Amino acid sequence: MKEYLAEQIRNIGIVGHGSSGKTTLAESLLFMAKAIQRQGKVDDGSSVSDYSEEEMRRKISISATLMHVEYKGSKLNLVDMPGFADFCGEVVSGLRVVDTALLVVDALSGPESGSEYAFDMAEKYKCPLAIVVNKIEKEHVNFAATVNKIQEILSPRALPVQLPIGEALNSKGFVDVLKLKGYEYGADGNVKEVPIPGDMEAACKAAREKVMEAAAEADDALLEKFFEAGELSADELDTGLRKAIAKRVLFPVLITSAASNRGTTALLDFALSYFPAPNFVNEINILRDGKVAAMKVGEDQPLAVFIFKTVAERHVGELSLFRIYSGHLKPGDEVFNANHNNAEKIGQIFALNGKERKDMPGVHAGDLGAFVKLRDTRTGDTLCAKANALQLPPIEFPEPTIEFAAVAASKGEEDKISAGLTALTHEDPTFQYEINPELHQTILKGQGELHLDVITKKLKAAYKIEVDLVQPKIPYRETITRKGEKQYRYKKQSGGRGQYGDVSLKFEPLQRGGGFEFVDAITGGVIPAKFIPSVEKGIIEAMEQGIVSGNKVVDVKVTLFYGSYHDVDSSDMAFKIAGSICFKTGTTECNPILLEPIYDVEILVPEQYTGDIMGDMSSRRGKIMGMEPAGKYQRVKGQAPLAELYKYSTSLRSMTGGRGRHIQRFNHYDPVPREIADKIIAEYEKTRTEEKH
Ligand SMILES: Nc1nc2c(ncn2[C@@H]2O[C@H](COP(=O)(O)OP(=O)(O)O)[C@@H](O)[C@H]2O)c(=O)[nH]1
Ligand SMILES: [Mg+2]
Numbered sequence: 001m002k003e004y005l006a007e008q009i010r011n012i013g014i015v016g017h018g019s020s021g022k023t024t025l026a027e028s029l030l031f032m033a034k035a036i037q038r039q040g041k042v043d044d045g046s047s048v049s050d051y052s053e054e055e056m057r058r059k060i061s062i063s064a065t066l067m068h069v070e071y072k073g074s075k076l077n078l079v080d081m082p083g084f085a086d087f088c089g090e091v092v093s094g095l096r097v098v099d100t101a102l103l104v105v106d107a108l109s110g111p112e113s114g115s116e117y118a119f120d121m122a123e124k125y126k127c128p129l130a131i132v133v134n135k136i137e138k139e140h141v142n143f144a145a146t147v148n149k150i151q152e153i154l155s156p157r158a159l160p161v162q163l164p165i166g167e168a169l170n171s172k173g174f175v176d177v178l179k180l181k182g183y184e185y186g187a188d189g190n191v192k193e194v195p196i197p198g199d200m201e202a203a204c205k206a207a208r209e210k211v212m213e214a215a216a217e218a219d220d221a222l223l224e225k226f227f228e229a230g231e232l233s234a235d236e237l238d239t240g241l242r243k244a245i246a247k248r249v250l251f252p253v254l255i256t257s258a259a260s261n262r263g264t265t266a267l268l269d270f271a272l273s274y275f276p277a278p279n280f281v282n283e284i285n286i287l288r289d290g291k292v293a294a295m296k297v298g299e300d301q302p303l304a305v306f307i308f309k310t311v312a313e314r315h316v317g318e319l320s321l322f323r324i325y326s327g328h329l330k331p332g333d334e335v336f337n338a339n340h341n342n343a344e345k346i347g348q349i350f351a352l353n354g355k356e357r358k359d360m361p362g363v364h365a366g367d368l369g370a371f372v373k374l375r376d377t378r379t380g381d382t383l384c385a386k387a388n389a390l391q392l393p394p395i396e397f398p399e400p401t402i403e404f405a406a407v408a409a410s411k412g413e414e415d416k417i418s419a420g421l422t423a424l425t426h427e428d429p430t431f432q433y434e435i436n437p438e439l440h441q442t443i444l445k446g447q448g449e450l451h452l453d454v455i456t457k458k459l460k461a462a463y464k465i466e467v468d469l470v471q472p473k474i475p476y477r478e479t480i481t482r483k484g485e486k487q488y489r490y491k492k493q494s495g496g497r498g499q500y501g502d503v504s505l506k507f508e509p510l511q512r513g514g515g516f517e518f519v520d521a522i523t524g525g526v527i528p529a530k531f532i533p534s535v536e537k538g539i540i541e542a543m544e545q546g547i548v549s550g551n552k553v554v555d556v557k558v559t560l561f562y563g564s565y566h567d568v569d570s571s572d573m574a575f576k577i578a579g580s581i582c583f584k585t586g587t588t589e590c591n592p593i594l595l596e597p598i599y600d601v602e603i604l605v606p607e608q609y610t611g612d613i614m615g616d617m618s619s620r621r622g623k624i625m626g627m628e629p630a631g632k633y634q635r636v637k638g639q640a641p642l643a644e645l646y647k648y649s650t651s652l653r654s655m656t657g658g659r660g661r662h663i664q665r666f667n668h669y670d671p672v673p674r675e676i677a678d679k680i681i682a683e684y685e686k687t688r689t690e691e692k693h
Helices: 022-034 053-058 083-095 113-124 143-153 198-217 220-227 234-246 264-274 416-429 449-463 529-545 573-587 607-619 648-655 674-692
Strands: 007-017 065-071 073-080 100-106 130-133 158-160 160-163 173-176 181-185 193-196 251-255 283-288 290-295 304-313 316-327 335-337 342-345 347-354 356-359 368-372 383-384 402-408 431-436 441-446 465-468 478-479 484-492 499-509 516-520 556-564 591-607 623-630 633-641 661-671
Touching: 007 022, 007 083, 007 113, 007 264, 022 065, 022 073, 022 100, 022 130, 022 347, 053 449, 065 347, 065 368, 083 113, 083 304, 083 648, 100 113, 100 449, 130 143, 130 264, 143 158, 143 251, 160 181, 160 198, 160 251, 160 674, 181 623, 193 304, 198 220, 220 234, 234 251, 251 264, 251 465, 264 283, 290 465, 290 499, 304 416, 383 591, 402 416, 402 449, 402 648, 416 431, 416 441, 416 449, 441 449, 449 465, 484 573, 499 529, 499 573, 529 573, 556 573, 591 607, 591 648, 591 674, 607 623, 607 648, 648 661
Parallel strands: 007 073, 007 100, 100 130, 130 251, 158 251, 516 556
Antiparallel strands: 065 073, 160 173, 173 181, 181 193, 283 290, 304 316, 304 383, 316 368, 335 342, 335 383, 347 356, 347 368, 402 441, 402 465, 431 441, 478 591, 484 499, 499 556, 591 633, 591 661, 623 633
């Protein structure tokens, strides 16, 4: 493969709602640019992009895939991303490194929740964006209506640069409104020029006017010219449009029918002519010594390479997908990982087409590619020159929205599970897991049920471990609500040396969050000082075991105020046992109750759903604390018990047509309502009696 410089490179991220045709479009672009000889299909598992086992089996994209075409002397890098909310992390990392987001919208459905998400994410990154209305040939498609919806839901600055000649079942071709030329689709997707149908002329001119206005706005000199002359020349229109796209003043709308290669060559040409090249931006933000600083980037500037994704390929090892923002690299170069402070040697550098790899002799500022077998480099790391250490800001991945406990199908595989899960977190930063020592459960956290289901399938395929996902236990707490006192004497006489420890304890409730307080109020040496820590230890142990439900006791103050000892028989052990039993028996008389974790819940939804959200919250014993506008959404803030939030993200999605998102975070403990507490205690007693038998 030849080496490409920034001007000859376009980095395009294909995003949009699930099933809009992103992967099919990528396949068509590859085919029309002759990067592949045989055109595959998503539906029979033969596409370049959906090559992993899980993708082929489910016929959806799960992971962002890097591809490229060499076309008319340029290199177009394509990152095909999943559309399902469960895999939004792939969009977060994919859009981070491209220069244009290509948003695919289903011509019939119009913009959906996944389109909105991708649009918002591109906005967050200030990433230029173009829209492709795909499946133009489907029955009942109405292009004008779809464009109206796009303008209404996504942005009024979405302007067609193509108009369809015929649509739905009559789809025949399109008019390029910039050049005012008509094209008819041939059977193989290639086009032939045709006159613009008479009844379309006015619409085409009007569309061109709109694009021209927006293009003029992107540049002061052009705007002046536009006001004076009332129009721009063809060259000026081109220049203006390029700028308008790069500055996000305009989002061009194009038309395809990707499954039959219609419009996809025109899309390649449009991308080459109008999408920004990587060197459109010549300054980026970096972190140097923990501070944000601006850095000039370019071929002759210091090296800055960002790892945006890690893929474990069987038989190959870990592939590190990168964007080189600045400088250049060739195989054999020594680089420095500024995040882990270690040297790395660059081995082969690959251009990818899904699982196919092509050697690259060198890469230059602006390009995307993959390294293999780096020693200690992970997603989000920066590779640079040791003498010029710098870090690019990390990717801000979304927080987990759902948790399950993983239960191994066969016992004794816990260590193997951890190893497998750790490897999976390297590949997918939106997946997290922890072994919760209190609950004795392995908790998997992710972006949705589908996401974690995919994780378990990968665990099975790559590590031969089968797990079931169940509801995680709730970390309840216990506390007391009344003061009390108790005396307990532990005494044993069995042959030789006996055991003796005698304590009197006072119990008092503390405020929520008060934890545990131990007061030594022994006077006159009735218990020798050396035994007092043992009493405290015994109490702490008893607190771990709970009073009524096996859950940890919190928010109590215990005062050791009296006792007695025996010269020979008293020991640390005896006082520990005395403290423990005294606490257990004493606190049962202090009206113990259960506490449950209450979580802050923050929900982002379009206004029309706020009523449903609030109603649903109250059915979950939750309360709404406030609501405020957040861009085009409403941010609803509330609190609810964790026990009622199991699979909340799934319900939220179904309540809002996939448009609602939420985060939840622990806030405090509150008493569990009596009836519910009784059930939990009864359940605990049942399992205890079962264990005894
Ligand atoms: N009718 C029609 N179907 C298409 C077109 N493009 C893709 N599809 C189909 O839409 C479905 C989803 O396509 P896919 O590329 O996986 O969508 P993605 O989820 O956006 O990647 C598949 O069954 C494709 O065959 C098109 O232009 N016309
Ligand atoms: Mg796909």
